[in-house]
Amino acid sequence: MKKVLMGNHALSYGAKLSRVQVIAAYPITPQTQVVELLSEMCADGELDAQFVKVESEHSALAASIGASAVGARTFTATSAQGLALMHEMIHWAVGARTPVVLGNINRAMAPPWSIWTDQNDSLSERDTGIMQVYCESNQEVQDTVIQAYKVAEKVLLPCMVVLDAFYLSHTYEPVDIPEQKLVDKYLPPFNPPYKLDPKDVHAFGGLTDAKWYYELRYKIESAMNRAREEWKKADDEFGKIFGRRYGLVEDYRCKDADIILITSGTITGTARITVDILRDKGKKVGVLKIRVFRPFPTDKVREMLGGAKKVACIDRNISFGQSGIFFEEIKSALYNSSHRPPIWGYIAGLGGRDVTPETIKEIVKRTEESDRPEDLIWIGLKK
Amino acid sequence: MRLTIPEEEIMQPGHLACQGCGATLAIRFVLKALGRKTVMSIPACCCTVIDGPFPYSAYGVPIWHTAFETAASAAAGIKAGLEMLGDRETTVLAWAGDGGTFDIGIQALSGAAERGDDILYVCYDNEAYMNTGIQRSSATPRGAWTTTTPVRHPKDRPKKDIIAIMAAHRIPYAATASVGYPEDLIKKVKKAKASKGTKFLHIIAPCPTGWRSRPDDTIKLARLVVETNVFPLYEVENGEVWQMTKKSKGTPVTEYLKLQGRFKHLKEEDVNEIQNKVDREYEKLLKKCSIDSKQ
Numbered sequence: 157m158k159k160v161l162m163g164n165h166a167l168s169y170g171a172k173l174s175r176v177q178v179i180a181a182y183p184i185t186p187q188t189q190v191v192e193l194l195s196e197m198c199a200d201g202e203l204d205a206q207f208v209k210v211e212s213e214h215s216a217l218a219a220s221i222g223a224s225a226v227g228a229r230t231f232t233a234t235s236a237q238g239l240a241l242m243h244e245m246i247h248w249a250v251g252a253r254t255p256v257v258l259g260n261i262n263r264a265m266a267p268p269w270s271i272w273t274d275q276n277d278s279l280s281e282r283d284t285g286i287m288q289v290y291c292e293s294n295q296e297v298q299d300t301v302i303q304a305y306k307v308a309e310k311v312l313l314p315c316m317v318v319l320d321a322f323y324l325s326h327t328y329e330p331v332d333i334p335e336q337k338l339v340d341k342y343l344p345p346f347n348p349p350y351k352l353d354p355k356d357v358h359a360f361g362g363l364t365d366a367k368w369y370y371e372l373r374y375k376i377e378s379a380m381n382r383a384r385e386e387w388k389k390a391d392d393e394f395g396k397i398f399g400r401r402y403g404l405v406e407d408y409r410c411k412d413a414d415i416i417l418i419t420s421g422t423i424t425g426t427a428r429i430t431v432d433i434l435r436d437k438g439k440k441v442g443v444l445k446i447r448v449f450r451p452f453p454t455d456k457v458r459e460m461l462g463g464a465k466k467v468a469c470i471d472r473n474i475s476f477g478q479s480g481i482f483f484e485e486i487k488s489a490l491y492n493s494s495h496r497p498p499i500w501g502y503i504a505g506l507g508g509r510d511v512t513p514e515t516i517k518e519i520v521k522r523t524e525e526s527d528r529p530e531d532l533i534w535i536g537l538k539k
Numbered sequence: 540m541r542l543t544i545p546e547e548e549i550m551q552p553g554h555l556a557c558q559g560c561g562a563t564l565a566i567r568f569v570l571k572a573l574g575r576k577t578v579m580s581i582p583a584c585c586c587t588v589i590d591g592p593f594p595y596s597a598y599g600v601p602i603w604h605t606a607f608e609t610a611a612s613a614a615a616g617i618k619a620g621l622e623m624l625g626d627r628e629t630t631v632l633a634w635a636g637d638g639g640t641f642d643i644g645i646q647a648l649s650g651a652a653e654r655g656d657d658i659l660y661v662c663y664d665n666e667a668y669m670n671t672g673i674q675r676s677s678a679t680p681r682g683a684w685t686t687t688t689p690v691r692h693p694k695d696r697p698k699k700d701i702i703a704i705m706a707a708h709r710i711p712y713a714a715t716a717s718v719g720y721p722e723d724l725i726k727k728v729k730k731a732k733a734s735k736g737t738k739f740l741h742i743i744a745p746c747p748t749g750w751r752s753r754p755d756d757t758i759k760l761a762r763l764v765v766e767t768n769v770f771p772l773y774e775v776e777n778g779e780v781w782q783m784t785k786k787s788k789g790t791p792v793t794e795y796l797k798l799q800g801r802f803k804h805l806k807e808e809d810v811n812e813i814q815n816k817v818d819r820e821y822e823k824l825l826k827k828c829s830i831d832s833k834q
Contacts, residue, residue, distance in 0.1 A: 177623040180616060206619040211650030215612035218605060218647065222580065222616025225603055228623045230616070244606055352601050352617065354576050354629045359596035361604035363588055 161331045163324035164189035166294040167233060167259040167317065169331070170301025172203045173339045174257075176231040177346075178223035180208040180216045182238060185271050186321045187261045190233040213238035217245035217256070224254035225360065227351040229305065233259035235321065236277040237266065243281065246314070250285035250376060252361055255308035255315070255346075257301060258286070262421065262472075263321045264507040272508020273321035275421070275473035279481045285376050287315040287383060288449040290420040294329040299400055302343055306390040309346050311379040320472075321508065323422040334398055342397050380451045387448050404453035406445040407460055409435065413442030415523055416461060416497075418469040418486055420446045423504075423511050427470070430516040441520055446482060454489045461486070462495035468523040470516070472505040479531045498529035504536065543722045545571040554597035556589045559754025561744030561761060562663045563589055564718040566598060566634070569661060569742075572728035575600060577630045578621075580614040582644060583607040584636035585670045585746075586663070608643040610635040611651040614658040630659055630732055637664040637678035641699050652708035652737040659731050659738045662701065665746035673749040680769070682813055683801045685749070690804040697816070705739040706775040713739040714774035714784070719761025723772055723784055730774075743770045751800020763795040768821040773828060781827040792817055 161169065167190045171179070179198070181191045197203035208223075210216045213234050220230040234242060239260050249256050260278050264270035278288060289304065291297045297319050304315040319325055352360060364372065387404055395401035408428050410416055419427045424445040434441045444460050446453070461467055471480025478484060483501035490496045500523045505511040515535055522533065549570040556563040562585055570577065577600045581587055587604060591597050605613040614633035621629055633651075635644055640662035648660060667685045668674040675685040677699045688694040705713040711734040716724040724742065731738035745760040747753060752760060764770040765785055769792060772785035792814045796802040805813070 178616065178619045180612075180619075204623075206623055208615055208619050208656070209654060210612060210615070211646060211653070214608065215615075215647045215650055218609035218612035219616030219619070222603060222605070222613040223620030223623075224616075226578075226617055226620035226624060228620035230620070245609070248606055352578055352603050354578055354601055354626075357596070357599065357601050359590060359593075359598070359602035359604065362590060362593050362596065362602065364593040368593060 157333050158330050159333055160328050161294050162189060162326055162328050163294045163297055163319050164261070164326070165193050166297040166331050167301060167319070168193035168197070169333055170298040171231040172197055173298070173334065173336065174229065174302050174305045174343055176203070176205050177228040178206050178208065178220065178230045179232065180210050180219035180223070180230070181232045182210050182213045182216045182234070184213070184235045184238040186263060186325045187233050187235045187238070187259070190259055213241040214245060217242045217249065217258070220256045221245060221249050221252055221254045224256050225252065225352040227346060227348050229346040230256050232256060235261040236263035239277045239281065240265065243284070246281050246284045246286050249314040253312040255305070255312055257304045257308060258314060258316045259301070260316050260318050261321050261325045262318055270507045271321065273323055273472065274506045274508065275481070278316060278318050279473050281316065282450065282481065285313060285380065287313055287451065288318060289315065290318045290447055290449055291324065292422050292424045292445065294324065294327070294331045295400065296402055297324065298331055298333070299394065299398070299402070302339060303390045303394055306343055307383055307386045309348070310386050311383045312348065313376070313379050313383065318421070320422045338397055342394065384451045384453065402447055404448040405456045405460060406447055408443040408445070410442035410444055410460055412440055414440040414465040415520060416464040416467050417441065417443045417516070417519070418446060418467060418482055419443055420449070420482060421472065423470055423472060426511055426513060427516050430513040430520070433513065434517070434520060439520065452485055452489065457486060457489045458493040461490065461497055462493065464497045466523050467497050467499040468502060468519050469499060470502050470504050470511070470519060472511070474503050474506065483531070500526065500529050500533060501531045502533050502535050509536070544568070544725055547571065549575060549599040551597045551599050553591060553595065554589045555591055556585070557748050559747040559757040560589070561718045561746060561757050562586055562665060565661070565663045565742045565744050568718065568721050568724050569632070569728050570598065570600060572725040573630050573632065573732060576628055577632055578603065578617055580605055580610050580617060580631065580633045582610040582635050582639045583670070584639050585665070586634060586636070588670065607639055609647055610639055610644050611658065611660055612647040614660070615651050615654070615656040618656060618658055633658055633660040635660070635662055636670070637662060637666060638668045638676045641677040641701055649708065652705060652710050652739070655710070655736045657735050657737070659740070661740045661742060663742045663744040665744050665749060667749050669746050669749040681816065682805055682809055684804060685801070693804065701741055702775060706778040708737070709778035710739060711736045711777055712774065714741070715770060715772050716740055716742045717761045717765050717770065717772060718742065718744055719758050719765060720772065720785065727774060749801070752798055756798050760795065760798060763790065763798070766790040767792045767795045768817050769795055771821060771824055773824065783828050783830060787821070
């Protein structure tokens with residue numbers, strides 16, 4: 157069934173189709189419609205779940221983790237300041253190996269107050285061990301939630317499904333909502349190997365000294381590593397049942413491209429259109445969208461970028477004192493690779509500033525004309 | 540003789556508590572009252588450590604260790620999850636110290652109480668951050684020494700009235716208890732278990748390490764704190780019906796204070812002031828319980 161949905165509602169539908177059992181969430185612009193629709197679904201009995209209407213995002217994730225620990229499938233959603241407040245519990249979800257799925261609407265961090273998109277909120281959680289997937293369409297948002305449970309419950313790590321504020325969260329697009337029985341076939345009920353159970357007494361997360369902590373961290377990294385393969389498998393199986401595949405990365409006209417643009421989120425669509433325009437003018441340009449950011453698709457990135465003459469990375473985020481974060485990641489993925497194209501790092505669209513085809517043309521032009529790569533170029537900066 | 544305290548020991552030997560630890564007694568009694576169908580949510584506190592290091596666990600029921608401010612919210616999630624999986628019987632016990640309850644965890648606790656999440660929240664109160672080395676909390680009594688309220692500047696603000704705060708949420712049951720009166724404590728745990736919604740127990744748990752008292756004085760102190768009206772035993776139902784559960788002996792506070800090194804810097808006038816404040820608070824409490832002290 158096709159419905160015209162806003163991005164936020166695509167998250168809600170993804171959760172509903174995944175038959176989540178416990179939802180714990182707190183409202184924050186621009187996430188509110190996610191939880192509003194889920195509240196209605198729970199109230200109407202359309203979704204058999206308990207919605208714990210917590211008093212903060214910190215409690216939202218603490219409650220989600222608790223519910224996941226006993227073996228319930230759990231969902232939460234937030235944005236920006238809310239995600240920052242959850243930070244401690246994101247570490248907790250990872251260490252406790254609870255596969256909570258968290259929808260995050262990318263919103264710029266305050267101050268000054270901003271409700272518009274950029275990625276510094278989610279990317280600040282880069283090193284926690286939560287998986288991160290960046291979406292560019294509402295269809296992808298809904299489908300990614302379902303895939304996220306598939307992978308998260310396999311490797312026992314939480315997963316963040318990320319979408320841009322307003323450009324996606326509040327934009328209406330047609331979304332194919334699959335039949336429940338097909339989703340059930342794809343996603344069996346959550347049945348974790350270890351759970352908090354009064355019939356089986358264990359302590360979870362107690363004081364662990366240096367004799368074991370190190371190995372437990374290794375296990376998290378092993379799970380992340382396995383997750384790369386699991387994302388591929390989950391995506392393939394999803395494709396077979398639903399006819400849609402997204403990949404860990406998605407390339408557009410990269411094969412013979414001299415310049416490859418690196419994008420994530422909604423900038424990708426704009427970049428594709430710009431590539432078509434530039435291709436018509438004879439410029440060999442392509443786009444590589446990074447969809448799965450954690451685990452980072454290092455091999456895929458090496459494979460896709462190995463043949464490019466130049467790479468231009470567009471970051472809607474900034475690691476102050478360094479560069480764009482995707483840029484850093486791409487660069488570090490390529491460093492130990494035999495083919496290392498020069499790479500230019502562009503900052504664009506912070507705080508929801510529009511990234512238009514003109515912005516992208518400027519990025520391509522600047523990359524074309526430059527013969528020395530630069531780490532940090534602010535595009536469209538007011539002087 | 541008929542035993543009123545269940546015989547079965549759920550908590551196992553081998554825990555890591557200090558000698559004379561009141562908190563450990565509290566866990567032992569509360570678990571005796573609740574039985575094995577219990578899951579505990581424990582934030583950072585002494586009891587995180589007392590249970591034993593990985594892979595050991597002494598409490599005898601499943602333990603969910605959680606972040607400092609999340610005893611109540613994690614418990615709420617655990618309860619919701621269990622219910623969704625068809626288990627409506629297991630008691631979810633949030634077990635936090637005074638720091639995790641009065642200070643950092645009060646927001647999550649207030650949230651759970653307002654929602655009426657079906658959990659039993661127990662605050663074992665040793666009146667300071669004992670696990671980190673005796674720093675003052677908002678449960679530290681006026682006049683007490685701690686490492687952050689040195690004797691040149693002891694705590695000059697009263698302890699938060701946590702039961703009044705919880706009663707103001709109109710939860711079905713809130714009560715104080717002392718490890719010095721286990722029958723009363725166990726009765727209250729059972730009463731709490733029997734009602735639905737958020738239940739709150741405030742258990743005074745002497746801490747020889749932090750109170751600078753003798754380990755073998757723990758029970759004596761846990762009784763004196765009640766007998767002196769410093770920590771009266773009472774309960775509140777639905778935020779409305781206040782009731783004393785132990786009659787006052789009106790023992791002078793100095794009997795309680797003098798056994799503890801944390802009060803040894805107090806001068807006679809300080810003790811008198813504490814006595815006056817205790818008397819006044821007790822009068823107020825009697826009024827809430829509709830008891831005339833002159834009766």
